[in-house]
Amino acid sequence: MADTITLQVARYRPGQEPEPVFQSYDVPLRKEWAVLDGLNHVKDHVDGTLSYRWSCRMGICGSCGMTVNGSPVLSCATFLTDYAPGPVRVEPLRNFPVVRDLVVDITDFMAKLPSVKPWLIRDDEPEPEGEYLQTPGELDDYKKFSMCINCMLCYSACPVYALDPAFLGPAAIALAQRYNLDSRDEGAEDRRDVLSSAEGVWACTFVGECSTACPKGVDPAGAIQRYKLTAATHAVKDFLLPRGAR
Amino acid sequence: MSVFHNVVVVGGGGAGLRAAIAIAEANPRLTVAIVSKVYPMRSHTVSAEGGAAGVAGADDSLEEHLYDTISGGDWLVDQDAAEAFVREAPSELLRLEHWGCPWSRQPDGRIAVRAFGGMKKKRTWFAADKTGFHMLHTLFQTTLSHPDVVRYDEWFVTSLLVDDGQVYGVVAIELATGRVETIIANAVIVCTGGCGRVFPFTTNANIKTGDGMALAYRAGAPLKDMEFVQYHPTGLPFTGILITEAARAEGGWLLNKDGYRYLQDYDLGTPTPHPAMRSMELGPRDRLSQAFVHEHDKGRTIDTPYGPIVHLDLRHLGAEVIDAKLPFVRELCSKYEHIDPVKELIPVRPVVHYMMGGIHTDIHGATPLTGLYAAGEVACVSINGANRLGSNSLPECLVFGARAGQAAAEFVGSTRSAPGAAVYAQARDAQRLLEREFTRHTEGHERIADIRTEMQTVMENGAGIYRDGESLATAADRLRELRERFDHATVDDRSRTFNTEVIALLELSFMLDVAQSIVACALHRGESRGAHQRTDFPARDDLRFLEHSLVHRTPDGGGRVGYLPVKITQWPPGERVYGR
Amino acid sequence: MTYVKPISTFWWLRRGSYFRFVLRELSSVFVAWFVVYLLMLVSAIGSGPEAYHRFLDWSTGWVLVLNVVALLFVLLHAVTWFNLAPRAMVVPHVPPVVVLVLHYLLWLGLSLAVAWVVLR
Amino acid sequence: MRRRSPEPLVWLLFSAGGMAAALAVPVLLFLFGVAFPLGWLPSPDHAHLLSLLRSPITKVVLFGLCVLALFHWAHRFRYTLYDGLRLKKLSGLIILLCYGGALVGSAIAGYVLLRA
């Protein structure tokens, strides 16, 4: 095994370059090193101007999403040896405006997230003394969708989001479903308008790349499909039943 | 330019978010801002795995949780604070349940609890082994339902504005633009978490650089008990990724190179096939990490390129238990060590994990500076004493986050004082200083990473699991040198847009302050207690040191250490007994 | 001052998985072609034996090639459709594999039934 | 007031069509489009097919299959044009073409099947 590997890193410094350019760095190739370790090596010892986000380096904070050799990944959980002998092409996440180097602007998602009301909605007032009971089986019904770390890999993988930035997108819908399917929640009705709008689930054509990209097994594609079925059932009911009976 | 909010919460981790919600609930008319250097859901609380303690079972009692906490902290715990803590923890955890936290359940639908190190009863609430992740996202998503909580995401706070002993806001940099802004407030709550990055090998995320401690320290608030740095016994070599204590609570064993459960040699009880509370692998973290050092001295650890290790054995638990209770452990092992804990031994070694010390606060999260509050890992309310028990920290964030929020809301409701001209002048100064910081270091020649690495080595060698007067004195000298070198640190990056190098520089300057305060406190404490083990003073000395260290910053960056008595209400200091 | 990468019309050529997606979506065209072909067959049958035989002759030339391609696309449609089915409809207490297997069994059974009816 | 969107309706038709097409089209296309023309299997004689076709059940089933398959096409093709060729600006025209086409096709199918 060669002892170094080349990183080709996309650099974009607003005001300096009109569009991203690639810069190559040789970094040590070690068994334990993730792509992120390679970038940290560059930042610490070679070129302090390289900018990217990271924090937990254990695949849970969702900061370090990047496009590595064309695929959206968490750079702290993707290892250099998997790309040996290289080179490794490191680019910012696709489908987001690039702020600088490997840093992208996710304010669009942050603005959409509250619109699906991702919090537990209950009517009871005041809060009860004890816990809301929930069996392990009921927990399983939504557990998968509660695993989202907001890493944005799914948005980066989704061509529909690329083409139509108004699309609510995989993670936001999965999070809405996380609450819709929670036995304690009573807010499905409140989330309906946003989810079943044209920019909601109906924009998704089930490309499925979101679920392939998701590092946490959330399966947003599945969440969306399931909601389509729910929304369609509702629509049929609305259509068939007289107003009063709804 | 400046903006105004009634309360500014610095930090969007467990403590900060809880505080913000508390304010929004206490007085909806107040405007609250959360200023955080990362998006809240990236905060380090997200990494917590094992669980959060709060008395839940019928067989358990507040007294027992209190006693475990006090003895776990080697009697350096303020008992009134700990009492408030154990009393309010269960209701805080329950509120989180009402906000949607997916706690693991018993078959009948009630909350499940698990065992944890140093705890006599099962009282640790958990959400599989992603407890912190679920708590943080639940809290974050709940704040989204409060539209009056304003967020400044990816804003880095560089200083507090203080006039005449009262806080009036913060100065912060917006990362995306490099814009420096003054945020005026009637009260500031610092919730910036810990400072594990002061050490080379830590479970802590890159953002845990002790910023808030340094901010308060520089503003004149004292830090407390900084010598107590917790090592967690089971970190993965190289990455320092934590293997949660829950792995031992579910029945995992620690084995030395001979496959022997070595903890039995260190007064931690006798091995039993099933985990026994407060015994063996379920002893407290300080004692387990110290046992590792002794094993190493006896040549019974295994050498690897990333230091000596022992093994954590989960194989006898079987795939089913591991997948149900510890799925993340399995995921982390396979990703970062290429091993499967169902079939293989996990290499582990002690790793810097948690800061018991922090900004000195009272039981309401108030610091000695008017209008300044602190909560979470950054604060030292003194419920953790000389050693924090696993799973006490997450509920601490909730209980004292909420308390600080309520206290701040009340304070803001009653105060009339508005910032005077001095504050605005100070803000302008701070701004100018920062602008200089952007350009000053372009001339330097020292790499930030080099200084940082050296500082970390100095801390490990001088103030590690075991320390003595000499090692600490050397560390103090070396840190002073590093501070001088810091003045010549270089910054290549001239851009204003997302300049992470300038942030790294500011973080390093914060860390140097924190490191110095740790060494100063450790040097003064001539005894061994909990996580502070002095080989030259091997015994606990209640006569001289049943006191909190309180360190004030001196203008040269050094620390002036004084003492504050420990509040003892019902449990006089006793022997710490585990496994007997 | 952010940079937004322009998207080319043929974005789906740049990634294997996107290309497969577009192929899957294009299968609908061949489903539509099948309807056309079926109706022509029906109308031929309805118009008597000669028309039917003329139709049979006609369907050996370029039509055959088209039909082979169409068959491949329709198979792609069927396989992708069934494989995604368990993700879209979650039946309580039934594991997804079972849903998947049931779909394939149904497909097999129905195909055999149709073949039997036609060939009897 | 909830916006009434026709999207669920066309999606249901698309889904039903997708399922019907997946289940029935491969075998029919294989037999009539490939196996018989290639002589892999003997073509059924006219009388048998005609009697099959005259059965009302066959007519109803085939009509259902045609309509659903056409709407399946319409819906999917609409999005293929939107995404694959980036033609969302022409949305109105495309909708007319696709669903209109499916409607017309369905009418033709009904006519052909009734007459046969």
Ligand SMILES: Cc1cc2nc3c(=O)[nH]c(=O)nc-3n(C[C@H](O)[C@H](O)[C@H](O)COP(=O)(O)OP(=O)(O)OC[C@H]3O[C@@H](n4cnc5c(N)ncnc54)[C@H](O)[C@@H]3O)c2cc1C
């Ligand atoms: C790996 C790991 C596992 C753990 N497991 C457990 C467990 O099982 N049980 C338990 O009880 N405890 C556990 N702990 C401890 C516990 O997680 C932490 O003590 C707790 O989460 C700290 O929360 P916090 O809100 O104080 O800080 P954090 O969650 O660290 O948040 C700090 C916040 O401050 C912000 N911030 C920092 N500096 C600045 C600045 N200069 N300007 C602006 N914003 C700033 C950050 O952006 C962040 O939002 C664990 C810790 C680790 C490291």
Ligand code: SF4
């Ligand atoms: S759904 Fe998966 S890929 Fe998308 S943001 Fe959540 S964790 Fe990341």
Ligand code: F3S
């Ligand atoms: S990739 Fe996009 S189109 Fe739908 S299935 Fe996933 S959101």
Ligand code: FES
């Ligand atoms: S650094 Fe946190 S997910 Fe990679």
